[in-house]
Amino acid sequence: MVKDSSFGKLYRLLAGDLRPQLGKLVLVTLLGSVVAFGEKAPMLLIVPLFSRVLFSAPAGDAQQHNPAMAAVLELFDRVLAQVAPWVSSDATGNGGEQGKLAVLATVAVLMFLLTALNALAQFVLTLLSRWVALRVVVDLRQRLARHIIGLSMRYHGERQFGDVLSRISSDVNQTLNSVNLTLKDLVQQPLQLVGALVVAAIVAPLPTLVVLVALPLVIAPIAKLGRRVRKRSTKSLASLGASLEVLTQMFTGIRTVKAFRAEERELGRYREVNEKYLGAAMKMVRAVATIEAATTLFSHLGFALVLVVAGWATLEFSIFTSAGEMATFFAGIGMIYTHVKRITTAVNHVQESAGAADRLSAILDERQDIVEHASARAVHSLGRGIEFERVGFTYPAQALPALSGVSLHVRPGETLALVGPSGAGKTTMIDLLARFIDVSQGRITVDGHDLRELKLDDWTHMYAMVGQVPFLFHATVRENILYGKPSASPAEIEAAARAAHIHEFIQSLPQGYETIVGDQGARLSGGQRQRITIARAVLKNAPLLLLDEATSALDSESEAEVQRALDGLMRERTVIVIAHRLSTIRNADRIVVLDRGAIVEVGRHEELLALGGHYARLHAMQFRAAAAAAQ
Ligand SMILES: Nc1ncnc2c1ncn2[C@@H]1O[C@H](COP(=O)(O)OP(=O)(O)O)[C@@H](O)[C@H]1O
Numbered sequence: 001m002v003k004d005s006s007f008g009k010l011y012r013l014l015a016g017d018l019r020p021q022l023g024k025l026v027l028v029t030l031l032g033s034v035v036a037f038g039e040k041a042p043m044l045l046i047v048p049l050f051s052r053v054l055f056s057a058p059a060g061d062a063q064q065h066n067p068a069m070a071a072v073l074e075l076f077d078r079v080l081a082q083v084a085p086w087v088s089s090d091a092t093g094n095g096g097e098q099g100k101l102a103v104l105a106t107v108a109v110l111m112f113l114l115t116a117l118n119a120l121a122q123f124v125l126t127l128l129s130r131w132v133a134l135r136v137v138v139d140l141r142q143r144l145a146r147h148i149i150g151l152s153m154r155y156h157g158e159r160q161f162g163d164v165l166s167r168i169s170s171d172v173n174q175t176l177n178s179v180n181l182t183l184k185d186l187v188q189q190p191l192q193l194v195g196a197l198v199v200a201a202i203v204a205p206l207p208t209l210v211v212l213v214a215l216p217l218v219i220a221p222i223a224k225l226g227r228r229v230r231k232r233s234t235k236s237l238a239s240l241g242a243s244l245e246v247l248t249q250m251f252t253g254i255r256t257v258k259a260f261r262a263e264e265r266e267l268g269r270y271r272e273v274n275e276k277y278l279g280a281a282m283k284m285v286r287a288v289a290t291i292e293a294a295t296t297l298f299s300h301l302g303f304a305l306v307l308v309v310a311g312w313a314t315l316e317f318s319i320f321t322s323a324g325e326m327a328t329f330f331a332g333i334g335m336i337y338t339h340v341k342r343i344t345t346a347v348n349h350v351q352e353s354a355g356a357a358d359r360l361s362a363i364l365d366e367r368q369d370i371v372e373h374a375s376a377r378a379v380h381s382l383g384r385g386i387e388f389e390r391v392g393f394t395y396p397a398q399a400l401p402a403l404s405g406v407s408l409h410v411r412p413g414e415t416l417a418l419v420g421p422s423g424a425g426k427t428t429m430i431d432l433l434a435r436f437i438d439v440s441q442g443r444i445t446v447d448g449h450d451l452r453e454l455k456l457d458d459w460t461h462m463y464a465m466v467g468q469v470p471f472l473f474h475a476t477v478r479e480n481i482l483y484g485k486p487s488a489s490p491a492e493i494e495a496a497a498r499a500a501h502i503h504e505f506i507q508s509l510p511q512g513y514e515t516i517v518g519d520q521g522a523r524l525s526g527g528q529r530q531r532i533t534i535a536r537a538v539l540k541n542a543p544l545l546l547l548d549e550a551t552s553a554l555d556s557e558s559e560a561e562v563q564r565a566l567d568g569l570m571r572e573r574t575v576i577v578i579a580h581r582l583s584t585i586r587n588a589d590r591i592v593v594l595d596r597g598a599i600v601e602v603g604r605h606e607e608l609l610a611l612g613g614h615y616a617r618l619h620a621m622q623f624r625a626a627a628a629a630a631q
């Protein structure tokens with residue numbers, strides 16, 4: 001039912017992480033049983049204490065019509081005969097006050113020892129169950145991150161960072177709560193409920209049976225309400241994700257926000273999504289509150305009913321032989337309702353997190369589209385070059401293809417410039433080569449072999465890429481350059497930095513190569529950052545170089561410096577360069593002109609100019625100013 005599907009979801013999500021913890025889970029259940037038993041066992045001392053020690057015993061056990069209770073009394077008598085023979089020999093209650101006090105003290109000590117043992121078991125139980133829950137959740141986080149990072153740019157292109165963040169942080173936390181509750185309350189409480197039932201059944205079997213039959217009447221309506229909680233939890237989690245997204249945007253775009261004095265506007269947007277979250281969360285809270293109120297109502301109603309029926313039965317048929325029995329029975333029944341309440345609360349919390357489990361399962365169900373086949377072949381050179389064969393690519397949820405029918409041979413060692421208006425598909429071509437995405441139609445081959453049949457590691461080693469926005473990790477300059485070849489020696493790093501014309505600058509930094517640079521690279525200019533990413537590419541020393549407008553975001557002075565760094569890098573390699581700079585394009589062996597996802601012209605600069613087509617128009621528009629400035 002409802003319960004099953006919530007726990008089912010949770011289980012499906014965590015099955016892989018739970019399996020290694022099986023031994024510990026069994027231990028948790030065992031400890032839970034010990035604690036449950038330890039908490040309930042002392043209750044069984046009430047009746048013998050009442051009838052043997054505190055009050056006058058009934059006129060013999062012949063009157064005891066309940067075999068289980070009789071057995072407990074007999075056991076007590078036997079133990080008593082061992083521990084305090086003077087009392088049992090005087091069990092009629094005539095005198096022996098001194099002895100009775102001693103028995104009382106013995107029972108108290110016993111109870112204390114039992115409780116101490118219980119407390120120890122509880123301590124270990126909490127420690128162990130929390131550890132298992134944390135372990136499982138940490139493993140889940142790692143598994144999610146691994147899965148997400150493995151997804152292609154097809155996924156990352158349309159996914160929002162805040163959404164991913166909220167899933168890995170708050171959805172996983174919700175799951176942690178669920179696992180904690182399941183291991184703690186949902187292991188212990190049902191056991192304790194059974195313990196209380198056993199106690200009540202020993203004292204008064206028939207009335208307990210009646211209560212047991214009536215119990216589902218309390219639980220059924222509560223379970224029905226649970227479904228609502230689940231639906232609402234999914235909604236409230238989604239709006240939490242949306243609010244994180246706004247926050248992420250606000251701080252990644254902090255310079256823009258400040259430049260436009262848009263702080264209040266952004267905070268307003270944040271408030272708006274937060275209010276939406278509050279609304280969605282309150283809807284869920286209302287469902288939870290209803291359930292809790294209903295549980296209280298039904299359980300107390302049930303208890304009142306038991307009180308009336310059992311009281312009436314006692315008056316009419318004297319089903320209880322002593323006050324002690326009756327007191328124990330009611331204590332047991334009272335506990336049963338307390339445990340039912342705890343169980344429903346815990347189940348509710350698990351329902352609340354079912355939405356989170358759903359959202360996480362959705363991530364894990366996302367297909368890994370860039371995969372390496374078992375039979376993938378090694379690749380160590382470009383051989384006869386790269387061939388685009390009628391390549392087409394359409395982004396998900398996009399009506400028009402970004403590329404269609406693109407056929408092109410990239411010769412080894414040549415420098416190929418890609419030009420075309422923005423949105424023509426230049427970056428898509430580079431991304432396909434880098435296997436950030438895979439073709440929708442046609443194929444790309446390297447030395448005659450389909451790119452998709454090559455070992456991913458091998459192919460990634462074949463190219464170095466420098467993009468438009470230089471990204472530096474929040475780490476030292478050295479670590480940032482090392483990204484290109486983790487095994488490089490300090491001398492190799494320095495040589496790469498020299499080749500990228502950035503060595504002198506790095507040395508002028510306060511800690512040289514050990515200076516920390518941020519992901520936003522606040523301490524470095526765009527040109528300096530770009531030259532560090534070029535040093536990275538130099539260090540990688542791959543035969544294929546992919547350059548996507550590496551200088552377009554720079555001022556002309558840094559552009560010249562970066563260009564010098566690039567010129568060195570481009571020598572003696574196969575280069576595919578998306579450029580807006582006339583000199584780069586002029587020096588290219590061939591120019592490929594793209595327009596609306598198709599190749600429209602291929603040739604050298606002069607040839608294409610003479611053609612008077614796309615390139616000539618593009619040149620007239622884009623390069624006239626640059627050409628004039630260069631004269
Ligand atoms: N992640 C993406 N999701 C959907 N459409 C995209 C994505 N990236 C690019 N496009 C679309 O694909 C087309 C080609 O884009 P792109 O290759 O980036 O062009 P260029 O680099 O030539 O400016 C454009 O119409 C663009 O809107």
Ligand SMILES: [Mg+2]
Binds near residue numbers: 426427
């Ligand atoms: Mg582009």
